[in-house]
Amino acid sequence: MRAFLVVMDSVGIGGAPDAGSYFNDGHPDTGANTVLHIAEACARGEAEDGRSGKLHLPNLDALGLGRAVELASGTLPPGLGAAPRGLWGAATERSKGKDTPSGHWELAGLPVPWDWHYFPDTQPAFPADLMAKVCEIAGTEGTLANCHGSGTVMLERFGAEHLRTGWPICYTSADSVFQIAAHEESFGLDRLLSLCETIAPLLHKRKVGRVIARPFVGQEGHFTRTANRHDYAIRPPEPVLTNWVQEAGGTVHAVGKIGDIFSMEGIDALHKGDDATLMSHLGDLVDNSGDGSLTFANFVEFDSLYGHRRNVSGYARALEWFDAELGRLLPRLRKDDMLLITADHGNDPTWRGTDHTRERVPVLVAGKGAGCAGQVGFADVAASVAAHLGVAARGAGRSFL
Ligand SMILES: O=P(O)(O)O[C@H]1O[C@H](CO)[C@@H](O)[C@H]1O
Ligand SMILES: [Mn+2]
Ligand SMILES: [Mn+2]
Numbered sequence: 001m002r003a004f005l006v007v008m009d010s011v012g013i014g015g016a017p018d019a020g021s022y023f024n025d026g027h028p029d030t031g032a033n034t035v036l037h038i039a040e041a042c043a044r045g046e047a048e049d050g051r052s053g054k055l056h057l058p059n060l061d062a063l064g065l066g067r068a069v070e071l072a073s074g075t076l077p078p079g080l081g082a083a084p085r086g087l088w089g090a091a092t093e094r095s096k097g098k099d100t101p102s103g104h105w106e107l108a109g110l111p112v113p114w115d116w117h118y119f120p121d122t123q124p125a126f127p128a129d130l131m132a133k134v135c136e137i138a139g140t141e142g143t144l145a146n147c148h149g150s151g152t153v154m155l156e157r158f159g160a161e162h163l164r165t166g167w168p169i170c171y172t173s174a175d176s177v178f179q180i181a182a183h184e185e186s187f188g189l190d191r192l193l194s195l196c197e198t199i200a201p202l203l204h205k206r207k208v209g210r211v212i213a214r215p216f217v218g219q220e221g222h223f224t225r226t227a228n229r230h231d232y233a234i235r236p237p238e239p240v241l242t243n244w245v246q247e248a249g250g251t252v253h254a255v256g257k258i259g260d261i262f263s264m265e266g267i268d269a270l271h272k273g274d275d276a277t278l279m280s281h282l283g284d285l286v287d288n289s290g291d292g293s294l295t296f297a298n299f300v301e302f303d304s305l306y307g308h309r310r311n312v313s314g315y316a317r318a319l320e321w322f323d324a325e326l327g328r329l330l331p332r333l334r335k336d337d338m339l340l341i342t343a344d345h346g347n348d349p350t351w352r353g354t355d356h357t358r359e360r361v362p363v364l365v366a367g368k369g370a371g372c373a374g375q376v377g378f379a380d381v382a383a384s385v386a387a388h389l390g391v392a393a394r395g396a397g398r399s400f401l
Contacts, residue, residue: 003385004286004295004339005241007104008322009257010303011035012346012359013065013090014073022098023174024353026121029098029346032357034307035069037350038319039077041312049313054079057323059330063341063364064088064372071375072360087365089373089400091342091381098358099175101209101233103344104261104298108240109382109395116176117207121148125172130202134180137198138168138191145171150308150354154181155216155223162187163220168195174355178203181214181225189215189228200232209234227274231260239394241382242266245294248391253289255281255297267296275301275318279325286332292389298344307347308354315349330366338368338388342381363400373400 014033016022022029041047042055057065057080064087066080072090095102095112102112119125124146131143142165144158149171158169162183169181178199182192196213203211211232216225242252243266254267256278264270271281278299285295299322306315326341333339346359363376368388379397386392387399 001291001336001389002289002293002295002334002338003389004282004333004337005107005297005381005385006282006339006341007107007298008302008341008343009100009298009300010307010345010347010356011319011343011362012348012357013069013362014346015090015360016092016358019358022358024351024355024357027352029351029358032346032348032351032359033069033073033075034315034346034348034357034359035065035362036073036075036077037348038312038316039079041350042316043078047313047316051313051317051320055316056320058082059323059327060319060341060364063366065362065364067372068362068364071372072362085370086367087369087371087373087401089363089376090360091363091376091378092360093345093378095378097176097209098345098356099177099209100257100344101261103361103378104258105236105240106378107342107344107381108236108242108262109244109379109386109393109397110236110238110240111379111396113237114207116209118174118176119148119172119178123147126170126178131170133202134168134170134195134199138195140165140167142167144169148172148174151179151181151214151225152309155225159183159216159223160220168192174353176207176209177212178208178210179212179214181216184215184217184226184228193230196230196232204234207234231257233260233263235263236265240265241385241395242294242296244386244391244394245389248292248389250292250294250389250391251290253285253293253295255285255295257298257300258296261298275299283329283332286329294385294389303347303356307349307356310349310351310354312349333367335367338385339366340364340381340385341366368401376400
């Protein structure tokens with residue numbers, strides 16, 4: 001018996017009761033709904049780049065995706081809504097944060113027990129003592145940006161100046177993050193990573209969730225970010241699902257960003273790469289992982305390549321790719337395995353701004369029961385995975401199995 005917990009990063013389904021307390025460009029997230037709005041854009045023929053027509057997700061829908069959107073938000077997305085054959089529901093987050101660590105920690109049984117520190121959307125956004133420390137560690141006379149912004153826009157605005165001055169580009173978002181972009185060759189990748197690692201404890205002490213290194217390459221007008229991004233995240237303050245499973249003797253495989261998000265807490269093996277590579281790692285683990293193991297996977301490209309970039313066609317393509325891959329994975333599960341698909345927050349590509357959107361998320365379970373689990377909490381996911389593996393859950397949730 002094994003468990004596969006798969007997070008489709010940012011694949012929200014609307015309906016969050018507290019969406020009005022979260023913002024994009026100063027406007028509340030009320031009404032944001034990632035899956036519904038993508039499906040509606042597809043049905044209107046407005047997502048035709050590299051794909052065509054209605055959103056086609058037969059495998060996710062057969063697990064209950066369409067019905068989960070309806071349960072979460074009251075509207076059935078066009079093209080979805082088949083009668084689910086497994087156990088399905090919608091989960092509501094209670095942590096005060098619509099970012100990746102908040103979502104994943106709560107899915108792993110630990111609602112965030114504090115208020116994250118967010119930097120104000122002012123210029124400068126960062127306190128002077130912090131920037132002085134960055135300069136001291138980097139050995140530069142100054143820094144660039146010092147504001148809220150989208151990473152690709154930051155490179156367009158400050159990339160050339162960065163090459164001229166050698167100063168690191170420091171920016172943030174609606175999340176509790178401190179991001180540093182620097183050129184891999186002219187500034188140096190190792191130097192950027194060591195700067196981020198050295199400054200991280202100072203930020204963590206102030207309850208900033210993550211320092212993110214954002215290396216890039218290229219010349220003015222053609223800057224591109226590389227896969228060498230690295231997140232330095234606060235360590236979860238209490239044991240989470242990965243620890244519970246590991247302490248009970250099960251092997252824990254982390255696929256994708258999971259290692260970073262949990263600071264490697266309770267993780268035995270790490271499998272990294274772009275989403276296509278991660279899917280082949282997940283396939284290998286479905287074929288070969290041992291009895292009692294937990295595989296915890298995050299597929300980030302929905303969010304990083306399409307959600308933040310407000311690219312509706314790209315997001316639809318990524319969903320359709322994932323769905324087709326899922327169709328190849330499901331028949332390979334063993335009869336007592338459970339595969340649970342969920343998400344960590346929303347990132348509605350039709351919404352204003354470039355930040356995440358506060359939403360409910362789908363809970364789609366293959367291999368374990370059938371029917372509607374109803375409205376559940378994020379932490380109930382951890383309790384259910386633990387229950388399936390026969391491991392004692394110590395978190396805030398209750399099993400819906
Ligand atoms: O715009 P980019 O640099 O992709 O940054 C995004 O990525 C961060 C971490 O997921 C988010 O907080 C958002 O700022
Ligand atoms: Mn995320
Ligand atoms: Mn994101």
